Amino acid sequence: MLQNAKNPSEAKTSTYEGGVPLLQQVPNRFPVKFLEVAMLFLIFDIETVAFFPWAVLLNQLKVFGLVEMGLFLLVLGVGYIYLLKKGAFKWD
16 A cells, blocks of 8 residues: 555556546636526526416416516516626626
8 A cells, every 4th residue: 555655656646537548738727607607597597487387377377476476577686686786697
């Protein structure tokens, strides 16, 4: 066990990534901003799926459904405006 520490080689000290050797060094880290924008898009996109059942049942829900969807849109809009002011959608 101590023999590996005493006799380092390039193969022993290289990063192990599933047995595949690195072809070149990675110049920079992957930008997290891309993932942040993608997650925000998915969150807002999935929330808009709630409009379909509401539109189908609008005649049965009447005023209650309209008020509930208004509150839903209000919460969604407040979250969107908050993220817009924080600069979450700016791509630098």
